[in-house]
Amino acid sequence: MVRSLCTITILLLTFSTAIAEMYQWVDEKGVVTFSDTPPPVSKKSRKAAKVKIYNDSDSTPTPARQTEPAARTVKMADAPAQPPTTAKKERFSGTVEIYVTEWCGYCKQAQRYMKNNGISYVAYDIEKDSAANKRHKELGGRGVPLIIIGPNKMSGFSSETLEYYLNNTR
Numbered sequence: 001m002v003r004s005l006c007t008i009t010i011l012l013l014t015f016s017t018a019i020a021e022m023y024q025w026v027d028e029k030g031v032v033t034f035s036d037t038p039p040p041v042s043k044k045s046r047k048a049a050k051v052k053i054y055n056d057s058d059s060t061p062t063p064a065r066q067t068e069p070a071a072r073t074v075k076m077a078d079a080p081a082q083p084p085t086t087a088k089k090e091r092f093s094g095t096v097e098i099y100v101t102e103w104c105g106y107c108k109q110a111q112r113y114m115k116n117n118g119i120s121y122v123a124y125d126i127e128k129d130s131a132a133n134k135r136h137k138e139l140g141g142r143g144v145p146l147i148i149i150g151p152n153k154m155s156g157f158s159s160e161t162l163e164y165y166l167n168n169t170r
Contacts (some may be wrong), residue, residue, distance in 0.1 A: 077149045092169040096121040097148040102128075110157040119166065149160040 024066035100107035147154040150169040
């Protein structure tokens with residue numbers, strides 16, 4: 001009796017559906033965000049709040065169509081949550097370091113962007129240069145590209161994030 005009760009309980013827990021919601025919204029800068037909590041309420045977001053709620057019964061969520069292209073967001077511990085409201089600083093004039101591999105498409109895209117926009121950079125291939133591989137690990141690199149702009153680290157490539165750091169780093 002106890003064994004069959006345990007079996008029934010396990011089966012019910014296994015096949016029950018969890019009640020959860022996912023929220024998707026586009027902020028005023030066009031960045032698409034997915035979260036399990038509703039979007040933050042602000043004066044601007046009340047006007048242009050485009051929120052899509054996904055339930056467990058929905059299959060893979062597809063991004064809502066937008067009038068503006070969304071920026072590719074990269075979650076980083078080093079990135080500021082919101083750009084500071086202080087005055088714009090001088091553009092970064094140093095050399096950007098980028099840790100890459102030969103096979104990485106995002107690495108090539110980042111290098112092409114920097115070359116086309118006249119951004120001074122030096123690329124280190126972490127598979128061909130053991131010293132570069134060691135520095136990559138010391139910097140906390142877990143993937144490529146790892147882009148260093150002054151004191152800032154950027155994992156992955158986003159032209160918007162790169163420009164933000166170039167315009168807001170001394």
